[in-house]
Amino acid sequence: MAIQFYYHYLSPPSCVVWMVLKELGVEFEEKIIDLFQDEQKGDKYAEVNRRKQIPALRDGDMTLTESRSMAIYLCSKFEPADKKDKLYPRDFLEQTKFHELMMRDVDNYQTMLKYLNIDLVLEGKATSLVDGFLPKCEKILQEYDAILAKNEYIFGGHLTFLDYACAHTISTLKMSGYRGWDKYTNLKRWKQTLSKLPYFGQCVEDSAKTNADMYTLVLEKGLEAGFTEFLARK
Ligand SMILES: N[C@@H](CCC(=O)N[C@@H](CS)C(=O)NCC(=O)O)C(=O)O
Structure with a gap:
């Protein structure tokens, strides 16, 4: 099956x-x-x-x-055992380093969601971001940018599934309307590389844009009216 x-x-x-x-x-x-x-x-x-x-x-x-x-x-x-550039490493020490970054990315994703105040906004109990979390979100962008200053991808010289996870964490910040992207030149270069993947547009960009549209409407118009307008536009 x-x-x-x-x-x-x-x-x-x-x-x-x-x-x-x-x-x-x-x-x-x-x-x-x-x-x-x-x-x-x-x-x-x-x-x-x-x-x-x-x-x-x-x-x-x-x-x-x-x-x-x-x-x-x-x-x-x-993944075939003899595949060279694996999406997930098999060597024990490499895996340990990979898991460390993977767990940090889980935390980073949660920080982005806290900034968006996502639970309360999607329950109709809040209509604004939690500004206090913005510096933490920017620190996360700086950390990823610094990693990408040394490596072509998040975990070294080739694509791994951490690139997918981190791309989503970073894209989540787009929902807030954040405008400070230009200073993260390594993030920009990495995103251009990932954009060449045939599924990147569908699996990251479309998803991030639609989520941003939906979230903006909900903030502007409140939960019910925002969702109604979002669904009508879809
Ligand atoms: N830790 C879980 C998180 C899953 C999660 O947060 N799913 C959300 C969608 S992004 C969900 O199902 N939300 C619906 C709900 O909680 O009612 C994972 O990484 O798989």
Whole structure:
């Protein structure tokens, strides 16, 4: 039976796994979970993921519900042992360094979400960013820019799935309307490199732009009116 992938293209963690599937050319059955209809909260989807979140991935008896563990699983299972530039390293020390950066990126993503005040805004309980988090977000951009000053990609000289995860973390800041990108010249060069991937536009840029449009409308018009206008424009 083919792998079943439960996701939505506006969910950044979903997109990280989606890109791994595309890059590795793994066949999968697409199970799109409609966030706009709260499908992830229904009893049917709870049978797949009790935590009622996307993404989820099923491969036979194995069900995974954390995006990065899905990425590791897919790479470990499907990347040929003799492939040179792997999306996920196999050497123990390399893996340790990789996991360190991967965990930091999870924190960084959460910091971006805190700046966006995402939980309260999407519950209609807040209508503004939390400005106090902006310096932390800028520090994150500086850290990634410094890594990319030394390396072509986030984890050295070739593409890994950390590039996908970090690209989503950074793109999340676009939802805030942040305008200070120009000073991060290494980030700019890296993004131009990633843009050449055939799936980058669909899996990162479209997703980031649509999320930014939706978030801006919700901030401007409030939850209900913002969503209504967003869905009407779609
Ligand atoms: N740690 C999880 C996070 C998953 C997550 O936050 N999913 C969000 C979409 S981006 C979700 O399902 N939200 C819907 C909800 O909580 O109702 C992962 O990386 O897979």
